Amino acid sequence: SYELTQPPSVSVSPGQTARITCSGDALPKQYAYWYQQKPGQAPVLVIYKDSERPSGIPERFSGSSSGTTVTLTISGVQAEDEADYYCQSADSSGTYRVVFGGGTKLTVL
Amino acid sequence: EVQLVESGGGLVQPGRSLRLSCAASGFTFDDYAMHWVRQAPGKGLEWVSGISWNSGSIGYADSVKGRFTISRDNAKNSLYLQMNSLRAEDTALYYCAKAPYYYDSSGYYREGYYFDYWGQGTLVTVSS
Numbered sequence: 001s002y003e004l005t006q007p008p009s010v011s012v013s014p015g016q017t018a019r020i021t022c023s024g025d026a027l028p029k030q031y032a033y034w035y036q037q038k039p040g041q042a043p044v045l046v047i048y049k050d051s052e053r054p055s056g057i058p059e060r061f062s063g064s065s066s067g068t069t070v071t072l073t074i075s076g077v078q079a080e081d082e083a084d085y086y087c088q089s090a091d092s093s094g095t096y097r098v099v100f101g102g103g104t105k106l107t108v109l
Numbered sequence: 110e111v112q113l114v115e116s117g118g119g120l121v122q123p124g125r126s127l128r129l130s131c132a133a134s135g136f137t138f139d140d141y142a143m144h145w146v147r148q149a150p151g152k153g154l155e156w157v158s159g160i161s162w163n164s165g166s167i168g169y170a171d172s173v174k175g176r177f178t179i180s181r182d183n184a185k186n187s188l189y190l191q192m193n194s195l196r197a198e199d200t201a202l203y204y205c206a207k208a209p210y211y212y213d214s215s216g217y218y219r220e221g222y223y224f225d226y227w228g229q230g231t232l233v234t235v236s237s
Contacts, residue, residue, distance in 0.1 A: 033223040035154070042204060042227040043154065054225070086154050090222035096159060096168030098144065098222055103153040 002026055002091050004101035011107040018074040020104045022087030025068055032070040033088045034063060036081075037103075043086065047072060074106070082108040111135040111226045113205045118231030121195055129231060131188040131205030139163075139183035142208040142220045145190050147201035148230075155201070158190065159208070161220060173199075195235045202230040 004024040012018040022032060032050050035043035045054055047063035050070060060075045074081055085104045091097035117129040131143070144159040158169045158179040167179055178191040188205055206224035213219050 031223075035224075037154075042229055043224075044227075045223065045225055048221070048223055048225075084153075088154075088156075088223060096161075096166045097170070098156040098159060098168075100146075100154045100156060 002089075002093070002097070002099050004087050004089060004099055006085075006087060006101040006104045008102070009105045009107065011109055012077050013109045014079060015076055018077050018081070018106055020072045020074075020085050020087075020106065021069055022071070022101050023069045024089060024099075024101075026092035027065065027068050027070055027089060029092045030089045032063070032065065034061075034072045035086045035088065036083045037086065038083045046085075077106075077108055079108050082106055111207065113207060113226060113228035115203060115205050115228045115231035118203065118233045120234045120236065122237050123196060123235055125195055126191070126193045127195060127233060129190040129192065129203055129205075129233070131228060133186045133188065133205075133207070136207070138181075138186040141210060142166075143181060143188045144206045144208060144224060145179065145188075146204045146206050146224070146227075147199075147233075148204070149198075149201040152201075157203070159222075160188070162210075166220075192233070195233075197235050200233060200235050202232050204228055204230045 034047040036046045037043040046061050050065040051063040062073045087101040112134045114132045142161045145157040160179045176194045180189045205228040207226040209221040209225045
């Protein structure tokens with residue numbers, strides 16, 4: 001089955017740049033998406049189609065793709081960015097299936 | 110304003126059934142694919158099932174295939190998840206999520222396999 005792999009945790013100080021990676025064999029063929037989830041809240045889409053930012057998402061959130069790895073970058077991290085981040089993609093085998101990465105806890109020191 | 114409101118969760122014994130519902134409003138429901146995503150306590154997100162706008166395409170996670178059935182009633186702007194033979198590992202918060210669509214370079218409707226709106230979830234607890 002198709003899997004997406006994320007680091008369990010990333011820590012940065014306020015104002016620094018946080019980079020969260022997501023690896024998967026099908027990522028060169030399928031777009032990746034990123035969600036932010038704060039405690040007790042539903043997930044929020046922050047990046048779609050590898051690097052597009054939905055309206056209302058701050059410009060400090062950006063996405064990139066290179067081969068089998070996609071990266072969510074948060075520039076000038078703020079305390080409010082502390083959350084769990086999940087990457088997501090679709091199965092490339094033609095089946096109607098979606099997969100999430102295991103999630104990364106971003107801690108703002 | 111897009112609203113997705115889940116209902117039907119609760120405490121159920123292993124082996125029993127439960128039916129979740131998701132009431133949608135604020136958008137043209139029958140234009141969009143819809144999905145169920147769950148999150149076990151303290152764990153990550155897990156995609157459960159999805160259904161295209163006209164029910165022509167349906168998919169399930171391996172963990173629920175053969176036990177869960179997704180359906181929709183476009184006349185009632187509602188999405189459903191029939192869950193049978195429930196197990197302790199099905200305990201989770203179940204989210205209803207809307208998938209966007211776009212038109213490709215040839216002008217064909219394409220479903221976006223991601224989620225732009227989520228409900229607040231309904232909790233399912235499977236325990237004796």
